[in-house]
Amino acid sequence: MVTENKYSVLLPTYNEKDNLPIIVWLLIKSFTESGYDFEIIVIDDGSPDGTLEVAKNLQTIYGDKKIVLRPRKEKLGLGTAYIHGIKHATGNFVVIMDADLSHHPKFIPKFIEKQKEKDYDLVSGTRYSGDGGVYGWDLKRKVISRGANYVTQVLLRPGASDLTGSFRLYKKSVLEKLVQSCKSKGYVFQMEMVVRARQFGFSIGEVPISFVDRVYGESKLGGNEIFQFAKGLLFLFATT
Numbered sequence: 001m002v003t004e005n006k007y008s009v010l011l012p013t014y015n016e017k018d019n020l021p022i023i024v025w026l027l028i029k030s031f032t033e034s035g036y037d038f039e040i041i042v043i044d045d046g047s048p049d050g051t052l053e054v055a056k057n058l059q060t061i062y063g064d065k066k067i068v069l070r071p072r073k074e075k076l077g078l079g080t081a082y083i084h085g086i087k088h089a090t091g092n093f094v095v096i097m098d099a100d101l102s103h104h105p106k107f108i109p110k111f112i113e114k115q116k117e118k119d120y121d122l123v124s125g126t127r128y129s130g131d132g133g134v135y136g137w138d139l140k141r142k143v144i145s146r147g148a149n150y151v152t153q154v155l156l157r158p159g160a161s162d163l164t165g166s167f168r169l170y171k172k173s174v175l176e177k178l179v180q181s182c183k184s185k186g187y188v189f190q191m192e193m194v195v196r197a198r199q200f201g202f203s204i205g206e207v208p209i210s211f212v213d214r215v216y217g218e219s220k221l222g223g224n225e226i227f228q229f230a231k232g233l234l235f236l237f238a239t240t
Helices: 020-034 051-062 078-088 105-118 139-156 172-181 187-200 223-239
Strands: 006-013 037-044 067-069 093-096 122-126 133-135 168-171 204-208 210-212
Touching (some): 006 020, 006 078, 006 105, 020 105, 037 078, 078 093, 078 172, 078 187, 093 172, 105 168, 172 187
Parallel strands (some): 006 037, 037 067, 122 204
Antiparallel strands (some): 093 168, 122 168
16 A cells, blocks of 8 residues: 555653563554554653663664654653654654553554544544453543543533543644643643644544553552543633
8 A cells, every 4th residue: 555644653651661662563563564654753751761772772673764763851741742753753644652552553554544534633542432442450440531531521522432542643733733732731631632622623533442551561640640630621621
């Protein structure tokens, strides 16, 4: 399959040295088999575990046209990581996803196919529609996620079934506008992106995905993140 579109994958990383080689291999396999042009932009925020060294080795293996390294000195947040990555993206579409293997690259060709159906401005992976689902979470985490998603649906009516997910395909120009308009940080950032997309009148497609809890490393969801989520939800409810 020959295509004139190019897909830039933004991979923000922090302490992902074990996961990075696997996710990069899976991404390259998925794009190579489907025939789409791509690049992987690794944005490492000063990981103390040596993630950047692993990324440099991967660049040596796969080449600097496919693996682009744009590290930062310290942890500066997801929103600024996307802004930083977009500046260096040469594709006209951008894929955002987690580097911890919770998002499988096999779904990306489905995102691309869905986007082409109606020229969607963004396509979001959803755990809460069709045959989507979550694997590896305990009951408490499932209840928190489902509850957060339900409350968000009721208060914000976003026109998308999964607001807190972070596996999406955007037109680059759309992502640029959304990132610049978002004020939230952390987990609320992904939610605000979809809410702002609705505000701007951007079209949203959805693809059911299976989300698998991170394989290596520790989950970064804690009590503070839950508090920030609640605070951010109220902010969005008041301002959108």
